[in-house]
Amino acid sequence: MKFKLYIFLFLLSSTVFAQSKPVETSIDTTKNKIGAEFKLTLKTVVSSKSKVVFPKLKNIGPLEVIESYPIDTVKKNDTYELIKKYGLTQFDSGKYTIPSIKILIDKKPYLTDSIRVEVANVKVDTLQQKMYDIKDITTIDSGFGNWWKYVLALLLLIGIGVFVYWFVKKRQQKKIEEEIYKTPIEKATSLLNNLEKKELWQKGEVKEYYSELTDIARNYIEEAIQIPAMESTTSELIQGIRTASTKKKMTLTPETVENLERVLRQADLVKFAKSKPLDFEITEDRNKIQKVILTLDNAIPTEIPTEEDEILNEAQRQKQIKLQLKKQRNKRITIAIGSVISLIVATTLFFIATKGFTAVKDTILMKATKGLLEGEWVKSEYGNPGILIETPKVLKRMDAQKVLPKETMALIKEMQLFAYGSMLENFYITVSTSKFKNPVELDLAKTLEGSLKVIEAQGGQNIIVKQEDFQTNEGVQGLKGYGTMTIINPVDKTSAKAYYEILLFKQDQGLQQITILHEEGDKYANDIATRILNSVELRKAGN
Incomplete structure (x- = not known):
């Protein structure tokens, strides 16, 4: 009887300990190939007033941290679930232990669980595969955002102008006195x-x-x-x-x-x-x-010149010398400026011939959407259940209550909203995930109508709606709404024509939505929208 009682108390204490553990530790896989990513996930549930500090690490034990993902916050009633992910890798095969990590919750340390992982060799068949030399390092052009390139180009043009000025001046070094x-x-x-x-x-x-x-x-x-x-x-x-x-x-x-x-x-x-x-x-x-x-x-x-005549003649001669010097200086400046302008015109014409007038014009005028398209993109996961999407800028968390009507918010149990830009800017994108309080059978077509009403309340008018089925690369089915509208600026009452695309997906009692809006006819914005929509991946509820 005593032995059975000890076993019972041991199991009970283990269960209580497991339930009260403040930090949950998990990993997406325990076996991976050399150089592949292990995604370590740490979760903790705290009150709204708690302060949680996750460490900034370059290595976790024998594994290298290749990426420290942003903390994802999920509100659950009066508590917050904080999710922190680390991308780990190892370039030597073998079995390794990911050690415990110290997390500070309200300045109190807590340790995560250690996890055993295995890194396997990648088999290479040298008899069947051709061997190639290692390629040189290739730099990636980050596009319009590299402001230093424009500064360098400006300095180069100034340098050319200075060189031409100096060269012409050197050619004019014949003494002016000889010409007077x-x-x-x-x-x-x-x-x-x-x-x-x-x-x-x-x-x-x-x-x-x-x-x-x-x-x-x-x-x-x-x-x-x-x-x-x-x-x-x-x-x-x-x-x-x-x-x-x-x-x-x-x-x-x-x-x-x-x-x-x-x-x-x-x-x-x-x-x-x-x-x-x-x-x-x-x-x-x-x-x-x-x-x-x-x-x-x-x-x-x-006539024999008097001393006064000689003085006047010399003064006149000096005056002519100064006038000649001024003319030659103005000529040098004109030639230098003309050379720089000719170079700019020639370069512009060359790029127009090779890339087209519109591309050159947009580069010179620094069109915002061209910079977004050619800049460094970010791939992140937003909301719960998550939407994995690639965007030109990181989306910022927004307060849904300030965007949606009160009657809509009354039906929603939990909503996470992320956005970049606004309806009045060159490019606007929102990503949202929602869970409803009561069981509902979602009709995506009616949900699309509701989304357009929200847009209409924010200044959209004359909305033309088209819809069609949409499927992600992973085969998830959804609905796509698209068309044009007129955006009214509430300040100066001016209007602009815009094009929009809305993706809607439903699963269980949840809704996942992506909205993209930009100026109609902007080819760079069209390319951005296409790239974003092609990158969409959806997480299933509970994963």
Whole structure:
């Protein structure tokens, strides 16, 4: 009798201990392959005022923590069930023990159960399988969210602009003083020499050669004799020289004036009548112009400049130097900015040709949905029974009582709601799971109508509804509602056209729902919605 009593008391104490254990420990599998994930789950039920601390670990015993999942909170009447999961792995085969972990509940430590697991080798048939070299590490482009790429591109453009400015400045390093001549004859002689160095007529550019040649002569006459030579016709210019020679008492032979007139008329024929002089004629015309300029310079009466005149001339020369420097600086800036703009335009045209105008425009304007689509996505489980879904951003827990009408909340025993964005933003998604107080036979079509009424209460109008059956990749059947609506902004009363998709699933007394809403015609948002819906996996109630 005593022995039986001891056994009874032992079993009773074990049962009481098991019922009062504050932390439950479980694992999804006790046997796995090398490198595969063991999912360790810790559950505890506490009051709303309790504080629970789960440790941040890199290793749990001999196993490496590859992921520490977010804590999932489930409200049960006046208590909260906290669920914490760790992803563990091991890269050596063998049998291992996951040791106890210390959990703090209201600063009091509690230990989890230890669990034995086995890591098995992966069999590789080297006779049948080909062997390949290890591939290089490939970086993943996280897309539009990498702001540093745009900063780098901006710095690169600035660098190109600075380089072009410096390069042009270096090419302009000829002393400005050499381009500012003290006398008109000095300037004319220098320009004639430079003209010969260009070898224009030898390259077939006869018209350009005569244009520069006559401009040099006209400029000299205008500066030295002070008659409007640049704006005058050939006849007016010749008459102006004859008049000026009389007034200024210049000694000019008829031959000098005739030679100048002959070259000017030859230039007119070349420029306007497409005349083509012979090589020796071009050489003679150049020599005539040079001789005319020297003759005119010698014929002008010389005046001995006073000290005051020299000071004024030097001041004028310095002023011309400053003006020339300013012009060259402005020219460098213009060339640098023009080069950067040309590079931007060329790059833009290249990307338009390869990727299309819309993609380039959306990148430049930083379209929000393009950034979401190309950014780093997150795969998480939400609600109870859980909805495993991949989204561009982590969904945040929302207060369902602030969203749903009171009459709807009166029927619900438990509801968990998660969302990203809002109906007025570029992209809006909600994930919710509900359990009802009383047994009901859910009609998904009527549930869809109720969901649309909630959307209508939040500003949706002119809702067009279509529906069809939907099946997840795991074969779970549900209902899909989709269509368009008009969203009214309650602040400024503006409206926007939106496209929506709603997925509904029922199991036992529970409802699982996914709602996606975005601007109609946004191809990036369409791609986001497609990827989200293709990722949906559902947990069964009780799992």
